[in-house]
Amino acid sequence: MANHLDLEEQEQLDELKAFWNRFGNLITWILIVVLAGFAGWNGYQYWQRSQAAQAAALYDEVDRASKAGDVAKVERAFSDMKDKYGRTTFAQQAGLLAAKTLFEKGNADAAKAALTWVADQSSDEGYQAVARLRLAGVLLEAKSYDEALKLLSGSFGKEFEPLVADRKGDVYALQDKKADAIAQYQIAYKGLDAQDDYQRIVEVKLNSLGVDPRPAAPVVTVASPVTVEVKK
Incomplete structure (x- = not known):
């Protein structure tokens, strides 16, 4: 029985040696690449954290100097x-x-x-x-109005569209282009939230140009009472 187990163990060892002789180098290189990549990733993360910390310290310096x-x-x-x-x-x-x-x-x-x-x-x-x-x-x-309009004509995210329209309205207003200014201010007004104080600022600008952007209140007509004559 012992001899049988020894033979099985020997066969397994021989198979393992053959496998290692065939694929050992490949496995070793794969492990080296994986470990190197892991070490490199950790190093990159450390570098990023270090950069962020140093940048934060320098930003504080800008902030203090600004104040x-x-x-x-x-x-x-x-x-x-x-x-x-x-x-x-x-x-x-x-x-x-x-x-x-x-x-x-x-x-x-x-x-x-x-x-x-x-x-x-x-x-x-x-x-x-x-x-x-x-x-x-x-x-x-x-007073570089054309340059400002060119800059504002670029691509902006949707959330910035009302602010862009408002700024365009400012340019047109200073150029005495009343109709264009009103059109842009109306876009800005409609794009801003009713609870946003900025919408009130745009409303004031429209009012100064003779426009009230708020919807008119519905007119309620009260019917006159009908008198019914009762014949005796």
Whole structure:
């Protein structure tokens, strides 16, 4: 019985050796590739977390400089973000924040450059849209009406369509194109939620152009009482 088991074990060992001789190298390389890929993925995840942490710290610097009104520091910190962490979400947020501060401090050209960078470089459609809308506002202030309209004629997500229409209405109003302005403001008004304060702002703009966008209240006609004469 023992000899029989020994023979079976020997056969299994021989089969295992034959299998390993045939496929051992392939299995080894597959394991190496899998383990290398796993290690690489972990390394990439660690790198991303590290990048995000460092970008967050630099964004805080932009935020503090913006609150302090330190234009030079805002520009310097934002420049560092673009160079080192330009692909992160924090960089897009920093661009919008920097542009706001720069514009408020009278540096329209630097604000325009920051917004253009976000619009061109951001991979997030939302940030792209916000940057382009704000950039159109900067162009509006500079009286670059045609350039603003060209920018607003690009592709925007559906949720931004009312805001785009409102901004187009502003351009047309400043160009004294009353009919075009009214048409765009009406699109904006209808696209905004009735509970949104922004709709009220658009309503005021329409009122200033002699238009009331609210539906007229239905007229209720009260019938006159009918007098019935009873003959005695």
